[in-house]
Amino acid sequence: MPMITDTISEDKLERSIIAMVIFGLGEVMGGLIIGQIIDRRGSRYVAVVNVLIVFIMTFVTLAFLGIN
DSSP states (O other), rough: OHHHHHHHHHHHHHHHHHHHHHHHHHHHHHHHHHHHHHHHHHHHHHHHHHHHHHHHHHHHHHHHOOOO
Protein backbone atom coordinates (compact mmCIF):
# COMPACT_ATOMS: atom_id res chain seq x y z
CA MET A 1 0.00 0.00 0.00
CA PRO A 2 2.70 2.63 0.78
CA MET A 3 4.44 1.99 -2.54
CA ILE A 4 1.17 2.48 -4.41
CA THR A 5 0.21 5.67 -2.55
CA ASP A 6 3.68 7.18 -3.05
CA THR A 7 3.68 6.66 -6.81
CA ILE A 8 0.11 7.69 -7.63
CA SER A 9 -1.21 11.23 -7.84
CA GLU A 10 -4.08 12.32 -5.61
CA ASP A 11 -6.62 12.03 -8.45
CA LYS A 12 -5.88 8.38 -9.09
CA LEU A 13 -5.42 7.37 -5.45
CA GLU A 14 -9.12 6.80 -4.78
CA ARG A 15 -9.51 4.62 -7.88
CA SER A 16 -6.46 2.55 -6.96
CA ILE A 17 -7.80 1.90 -3.45
CA ILE A 18 -11.17 0.87 -4.90
CA ALA A 19 -9.34 -1.49 -7.27
CA MET A 20 -7.46 -3.05 -4.34
CA VAL A 21 -10.73 -3.59 -2.47
CA ILE A 22 -12.26 -5.25 -5.53
CA PHE A 23 -9.20 -7.50 -5.92
CA GLY A 24 -9.50 -8.46 -2.24
CA LEU A 25 -13.16 -9.36 -2.66
CA GLY A 26 -12.22 -11.40 -5.72
CA GLU A 27 -9.66 -13.31 -3.70
CA VAL A 28 -12.18 -14.10 -0.98
CA MET A 29 -14.82 -15.22 -3.47
CA GLY A 30 -12.25 -17.19 -5.46
CA GLY A 31 -11.10 -18.96 -2.30
CA LEU A 32 -14.66 -19.98 -1.49
CA ILE A 33 -15.31 -21.20 -5.03
CA ILE A 34 -12.02 -23.12 -5.21
CA GLY A 35 -12.82 -24.70 -1.83
CA GLN A 36 -16.14 -25.96 -3.19
CA ILE A 37 -14.42 -27.35 -6.29
CA ILE A 38 -11.81 -29.12 -4.11
CA ASP A 39 -14.61 -30.74 -2.13
CA ARG A 40 -16.35 -31.95 -5.28
CA ARG A 41 -13.50 -32.75 -7.71
CA GLY A 42 -10.33 -33.15 -5.65
CA SER A 43 -7.12 -31.22 -5.22
CA ARG A 44 -5.41 -32.52 -8.39
CA TYR A 45 -8.17 -31.06 -10.58
CA VAL A 46 -7.97 -27.73 -8.72
CA ALA A 47 -4.20 -27.63 -9.18
CA VAL A 48 -4.70 -27.82 -12.96
CA VAL A 49 -7.39 -25.13 -12.79
CA ASN A 50 -5.06 -22.87 -10.78
CA VAL A 51 -2.24 -23.32 -13.30
CA LEU A 52 -4.62 -22.37 -16.11
CA ILE A 53 -5.74 -19.29 -14.17
CA VAL A 54 -2.11 -18.24 -13.66
CA PHE A 55 -1.39 -18.60 -17.40
CA ILE A 56 -4.47 -16.58 -18.30
CA MET A 57 -3.64 -13.84 -15.80
CA THR A 58 -0.03 -13.71 -17.03
CA PHE A 59 -1.22 -13.28 -20.62
CA VAL A 60 -3.73 -10.58 -19.62
CA THR A 61 -1.07 -8.72 -17.61
CA LEU A 62 1.45 -8.83 -20.46
CA ALA A 63 -1.23 -7.70 -22.92
CA PHE A 64 -2.17 -4.81 -20.63
CA LEU A 65 1.46 -3.77 -20.27
CA GLY A 66 1.93 -4.00 -24.02
CA ILE A 67 -1.08 -1.79 -24.69
CA ASN A 68 -0.19 0.81 -22.08
